[in-house]
């Protein structure tokens with residue numbers, strides 16, 4: 037005889053009991069299952085389901101999941117340039133935003149520079165010698181600034197330097213040999 041789901045008498049007592057239990061408690065059970073899946077995603081370091089596919093980093097860059105490697109937290113302008121070049125960027129290659137708008141990641145707004153070229157480009161009017169902002173900080177302080185989550189204005193006040201100096205350290209344009 038073909039199985040007929042409406043022939044309830046063919047379903048065991050325990051099965052029909054658990055179906056009734058499910059229907060009575062389905063909202064709670066589904067919520068529990070959802071919470072469990074969310075906890076698993078969190079444990080694996082994945083963003084919550086339904087979260088936006090891109091975000092803006094503390095430094096103002098667009099952050100996305102890498103379309104090829106699937107790695108989270110990638111800077112979109114670097115990914116766009118890698119796709120354009122057809123190869124991964126090297127560690128010393130910087131992708132500069134021509135119009136200075138960090139969220140404008142159209143390929144025509146991006147240019148690759150070496151770390152050194154990029155640093156010279158942004159520092160061309162900066163004071164040199166003993167007036168150079170670097171002279172006011174120790175390597176240890178520069179390292180603290182680089183890893184600090186505080187904003188530039190706060191750090192500038194704390195270390196007695198300009199906010200531009202703080203931002204250059206955070207962008208890796210000065211003190212780039214520290215890590």
Ligand SMILES: [Zn+2]
Pocket residue numbers: 131132133154158
């Ligand atoms: Zn730049």
